[in-house]
Amino acid sequence: MTHDVLNQPPPLENYNLFDSDRALAEGLRREGAAWAEERARAFGAIVGGEPLRWGFNANENPPELRTHDRFGHRIDEVEFHPTYHQLLGLGVRHGLHSLPWREPEPGAHVARAVLFFLLAQAEAGVGCPLSMTYSGVPALRVQPEIAREWEPRLTSFDYDPALRPAEQKSGAMCGMGMTEKQGGSDVRANTTRAVALGAGGPGAEYALTGHKWFCSAPMSDAFLVLAQAPRGLSCFFVPRFRPDGSRNVFRIQRLKDKLGNRSNASSEIEFDGTWSRLVGEEGRGVPTIIEMVNHTRLDCVIGAAAGMRAAVAQALHHTAHRAAFGRTLIDQPLMQNVLADLAIESEAATVSMLRLARAFDEGGRDAEQRAFARLATAVLKYWVCKRNPMLAAEALECLGGNGYVEESVLPRLFRESPLNGVWEGSGNVICLDVLRAMGRSPEAVELFFAEVESASDERLSRAVEAVRAELGNFEHIEMRARRVVERMAVCLQASLLLRHGAADVADLYCATRLAGDHGRAFGTLPPSAGLARIVARARPS
Numbered sequence: 445m446t447h448d449v450l451n452q453p454p455p456l457e458n459y460n461l462f463d464s465d466r467a468l469a470e471g472l473r474r475e476g477a478a479w480a481e482e483r484a485r486a487f488g489a490i491v492g493g494e495p496l497r498w499g500f501n502a503n504e505n506p507p508e509l510r511t512h513d514r515f516g517h518r519i520d521e522v523e524f525h526p527t528y529h530q531l532l533g534l535g536v537r538h539g540l541h542s543l544p545w546r547e548p549e550p551g552a553h554v555a556r557a558v559l560f561f562l563l564a565q566a567e568a569g570v571g572c573p574l575s576m577t578y579s580g581v582p583a584l585r586v587q588p589e590i591a592r593e594w595e596p597r598l599t600s601f602d603y604d605p606a607l608r609p610a611e612q613k614s615g616a617m618c619g620m621g622m623t624e625k626q627g628g629s630d631v632r633a634n635t636t637r638a639v640a641l642g643a644g645g646p647g648a649e650y651a652l653t654g655h656k657w658f659c660s661a662p663m664s665d666a667f668l669v670l671a672q673a674p675r676g677l678s679c680f681f682v683p684r685f686r687p688d689g690s691r692n693v694f695r696i697q698r699l700k701d702k703l704g705n706r707s708n709a710s711s712e713i714e715f716d717g718t719w720s721r722l723v724g725e726e727g728r729g730v731p732t733i734i735e736m737v738n739h740t741r742l743d744c745v746i747g748a749a750a751g752m753r754a755a756v757a758q759a760l761h762h763t764a765h766r767a768a769f770g771r772t773l774i775d776q777p778l779m780q781n782v783l784a785d786l787a788i789e790s791e792a793a794t795v796s797m798l799r800l801a802r803a804f805d806e807g808g809r810d811a812e813q814r815a816f817a818r819l820a821t822a823v824l825k826y827w828v829c830k831r832n833p834m835l836a837a838e839a840l841e842c843l844g845g846n847g848y849v850e851e852s853v854l855p856r857l858f859r860e861s862p863l864n865g866v867w868e869g870s871g872n873v874i875c876l877d878v879l880r881a882m883g884r885s886p887e888a889v890e891l892f893f894a895e896v897e898s899a900s901d902e903r904l905s906r907a908v909e910a911v912r913a914e915l916g917n918f919e920h921i922e923m924r925a926r927r928v929v930e931r932m933a934v935c936l937q938a939s940l941l942l943r944h945g946a947a948d949v950a951d952l953y954c955a956t957r958l959a960g961d962h963g964r965a966f967g968t969l970p971p972s973a974g975l976a977r978i979v980a981r982a983r984p985s
C-alpha cells in the first residue's frame with residue numbers, strides 16, 4: 445500500500461432530499477400542499493437512494509436512434525439505457541407528468557412542483573418528457589374530443605416505454621414541435637404546411653409536410669406541432685400511430701449532440717403527409733400552444749431551482765468533510781461567505797418556484813392569480829434560469845479539482861445549467877414577453893407589485909420605487925428590458941424571502957441584491973454572524 449486515503453468526503457447518498465431541504469419543506473406547507481408532505485418525504489427518500497446512481501448511468505449511456513428495423517422498415521425509434529426508463533417510470537408512477545390533472549386538489553401544482561424538484565436533482569433529463577406531458581394537457585383541452593380520448597392516457601400513472609398504437613397502451617407521453625431551422629423564437633416563420641384531408645376545422649384531419657429542428661423526447665406517443673394552415677399558423681395533434689394502428693410518418697433524421705441533458709433525446713424531425721388533427725381554430729396556433737408553453741415555463745423555473753439546490757447541496761456536503769490549512773472548509777470565513785451566498789440564491793429560487801406553482805393552483809379559479817402567474821412566470825423564468833449557470837460554476841469550484849471530475853456530478857449540473865434559459869423562450873425573448881404582458885395587462889403589473897409590496901422593508905421600498913420609475917419611462921424600453929425584468933425578479937424574490945425565508949437569508953438577500961452591498965461574484969456578502977446560520981440551514985444531512 446502506498447498511502448492512506450485521507451480527507452476525502454464520503455459520497456452524498458442515501459439521504460432524504462426532501463427532509464434535508466428546509467426551505468422546500470416549509471414552502472410545501474406554506475403554499476397549500478401540506479397534504480402532500482408524507483408523499484414528498486417518501487419520494488425524497490426514494491430519490492436519494494438508487495436513482496442517484498441511475499442518473500450517472502443514463503448520462504454515460506446516451507440514447508441511440510434506430511431509424512430502421514433489421515428488415516429495412518422505417519421505425520424511427522430511440523433506444524434508451526434501462527436506467528433512463530427507470531427514472532422516467534419513477535416520475536410517471538408518482539404523477540410528475542399529471543398530478544394536478546389527475547388529482548385536482550388545491551395545492552396540486554405545488555405538490556407536483558416539489559416532486560419534480562426532487563427528481564430533477566437525481567437527473568434532469570427526464571424532466572423534459574414529464575414536463576411536456578404535464579403541459580400538453582391544458583392545450584389539448586382546447587379540443588375536447590381529442591382530450592377525451594387522450595387525457596386518460598396522458599395522465600395515467602402507468603409507464604410503458606414501448607412505442608405502440610394508443611389503444612394497446614394505458615399510459616402515454618406527449619412532446620412538442622415548434623422550432624424550425626429558420627426560426628425558433630419567431631414561430632411565425634414556420635414553413636411546415638398543413639392541408640385539410642376533408643372540410644377542415646377544429647378537430648378535423650390534416651396532412652403535415654415539413655420539418656422540426658428541435659423535437660425533444662421523440663419517443664413520445666404524441667406531439668403538439670405548429671404548422672401553416674390556409675388561415676395561418678395552427679396547432680396540430682400528431683400521434684406516432686394513426687387511428688388504424690399503422691405508423692404515422694414521423695421521420696427522426698438525427699439526434700442532437702447536446703452540451704448537457706445527454707440522457708434525454710432531442711431530435712430533428714421530418715413530416716411527409718403526416719396524419720394529424722387540428723387543435724383549436726386554424727390560425728390560432730400560438731394562443732393554443734401557449735397553454736402548453738406557460739406550464740413548461742413553470743417547469744423551467746422548477747428545473748433551474750432544482751439544479752441550484754443540487755449544486756449547493758454538493759458544495760455544502762463536500763466542504764463540511766474536507767479540511768485545508770488545518771480547518772474544515774465549511775468553517776473557513778471566506779468559504780462560509782461563498783457557501784452562504786450560494787445558499788441564499790438557491791433559497792430565493794426555491795421560494796420563487798413554490799409561490800409560482802401556487803399561482804397556477806389558484807389561477808384555475810381566480811383571475812387575479814392567473815394574471816399574476818402570467819407575468820411572474822416570465823419574470824422568474826428569466827431570472828432563476830439566468831442565475832443557474834453562475835451558481836453551478838461557483839458550487840463546482842467549492843469542490844476544487846474534485847468538482848471538475850464527472851464522478852462528482854458537478855460537471856453534469858454545470859452542463860445542464862444553461863438549458864432552461866434557452867428552452868421555451870431564451871432570455872431576450874422572455875424579457876420582451878414580459879414587456880408585452882405588461883402592455884396588454886396593466887392590472888397584472890399592479891397585482892405583481894401588490895404581491896411584492898406585501899412585505900415591508902425600507903430597501904425593498906426603494907428598489908420598487910426605482911423599478912416603477914424604469915417602467916414609467918418608455919424611452920428605449922426594449923433596450924432596457926433585461927434591466928427591468930431582473931429588477932422585478934429581485935424585488936419579488938426579496939419580498940418572498942422577507943415574508944417566508946429565514947431572517948438571515950432575507951436580510952442578506954436585501955442587503956446585497958437590493959441595496960448593492962455585494963461584488964460581482966458569489967462570496968462577496970458583507971461579514972455577518974448570519975453566514976454560519978445560513979450555511980447550517982442549507983446543509984443536507
Ligand SMILES: Cc1cc2nc3c(=O)[nH]c(=O)nc-3n(C[C@H](O)[C@H](O)[C@H](O)COP(=O)(O)OP(=O)(O)OC[C@H]3O[C@@H](n4cnc5c(N)ncnc54)[C@H](O)[C@@H]3O)c2cc1C
Nearest residue numbers: 620621622623627628629658659660867868869870872873
Ligand atoms: C436541449 C433543447 C431541447 C429543445 N427541445 C425543443 C422541443 O422539444 N420542441 C421545440 O419546439 N423546440 C425545442 N428546443 C428549441 C428551443 O425552444 C429554441 O432553441 C429556442 O426557442 C430559441 O430558438 P432558436 O434556437 O431558433 O433561436 P433564435 O430564435 O434564432 O434566437 C437566437 C437568440 O436571439 C435572441 N432573440 C430572438 N429574437 C430577439 C429579439 N427580437 N430581440 C433580441 N433578441 C432576440 C434569442 O433570445 C436568442 O438568444 C430545444 C432547445 C434545446 C437547446
